[in-house]
Amino acid sequence: MSIREKAYIAGVFEHPTRRADGISTAQLHAEVALGALADAGLSLKDVDGYFCGAEAPGLGGMTMAEYIGLTNLRHIDSTETGGSSYLLHVGHAAQAVAAGHCNVALVTLADRPVAAAAGVGLSGVDSSQRPDLQFTSMVPRAPVHAYAMVARRHMHEFGTTPEQLAWVRVAASHHAQHNPHAIRREVVSVDDVLASPLVSDPLRRLDCCVVSDGGGAVVVSRPEIARALARPRVKIIGAGSGVKHSNGGKIDLTYSAAVWSGPKAFEEAGVKPSDISYASLYDSFTITVIVQLEDLGFCKKGEGGKFVMDGNLISGIGRLPFNTDGGGLCNNHPGNKGGMTKIIEAVRQCRGEAHPAVQVKNHEIVLAHGTGGSLAGYHAAGTLILQAE
Structure with a gap:
């Protein structure tokens, strides 16, 4: 099924912080979520689809859905492919919207490796269990x-x-x-x-x-919802x-x-x-x-x-x-x-x-x-x- 023109990006938000001292990862997720929804002119109650990566704390999407206050979810996705995750999330959100699984999908990214002195690894990803590690551990990574x-x-x-x-x-x-x-x-x-x-x-x-802290969020919606909002319309x-x-x-x-x-x-x-x-x-x-x-x-x-x-x-x-x-x-x-x-x-x-x-x-x-x-x-x-x- 093609997603062409069946889903729109209704809202976006980029967190202004670059070092999140005193701000938890969960709070960053919540702040970017609210920022993107405000940009779209929507609210938490409008969201029925949620997408996040492995950096989301706790049990990922489930934990963040409760923390943010997403009480009307019908669809959830926690695909993790590193830095490309959020391109895939938006594509998956468009597919879910086109298939009728949800009407308004929220995608969030937030993390704080600088404040946490975590280096260049990916939060939530257990690299110690990689099957290739025994062959590559002796090589600088x-x-x-x-x-x-x-x-x-x-x-x-x-x-x-x-x-x-x-x-x-x-x-x-x-x-x-x-x-x-x-x-x-x-x-x-x-x-x-x-x-x-x-x-x-x-x-x-x-x-x-x-390397920075921060994050961002994207709101994907059905075309008729996007057209009812007072924002420039962007088709996927x-x-x-x-x-x-x-x-x-x-x-x-x-x-x-x-x-x-x-x-x-x-x-x-x-x-x-x-x-x-x-x-x-x-x-x-x-x-x-x-x-x-x-x-x-x-x-x-x-x-x-x-x-x-x-x-x-x-x-x-x-x-x-x-x-x-x-x-x-x-x-x-x-x-x-x-x-x-x-x-x-x-x-x-x-x-x-x-x-x-x-x-x-x-x-x-x-x-x-x-x-x-x-x-x-x-x-x-x-x-x-x-x-x-």
Whole structure:
């Protein structure tokens, strides 16, 4: 069953905090839920579907439904695929709405790894039980090491350069300067990126995303409900997901699961990559963006480095503005799961509500995409295509 135009995004909210001292994870979930519902003009009693990830405390969705006060639930989903979870949640919410399982679905993300000094792990995910751990425990497992391998392989196969990687951070910084909540608002140059300390060859400090507390929420509703609200209407016209395996180490590091999630979303939406005027792309590291641009069809495989050069991702300058809130590289990366904020900024762009300095002129059709897991191993991808009505 296609979800095209059968569900709308009625409300979004991004928590302004970047360090949640004195605020519990449950409270963050509640605050973003209320923020998104207020944005939509709806209330808790209107919600009959709820979606969250493993970072939700207690028994996940059940605990949070009681804490938030969701007393009319008919549908619940706690899919967990890391940073891509919330792209999948919105797609699943659209399917549930289209099938009549619920009328108004709420999706929340909230976590506080900075305040809790929890590092870069994922809350609620027990990595100690991973069946592959006995084979990988002797290898450094910090995310940057894995993505450095992806970057180095991309350079070897296609001639991608550190300067091209740097252009991704440059574009993000040009956008972050207009976001008062962004952690890193300073505009940087290619030379600045290349002069930053080497973290894991070839990735430097400014090739890496920030870590933050916070969160966000999305409200998905039936079309007739969205049309009755006093907000710009955003249709969900396509969604796709995919999973890539590490295959016991026999893995091609040059592509991601976006090669499956992207075509599914585009086919359902009935549009092409050339129809997209803005893209929210997962930017855990600069190489992540380059790989996704290729896999989603914005350029040919191996040409992502050339595609991002000379400000091609900067709003008002380039062909494909991306992450106009500053993204994970500069704005925030709540709970080390950046998919939620990719959806929120895509909705802002589609509504015409992004900051005036970065709002794209033609914002009818936009894309949001996220990955969860590691591009150097098994991971999942989620793609959404949205259209302004």
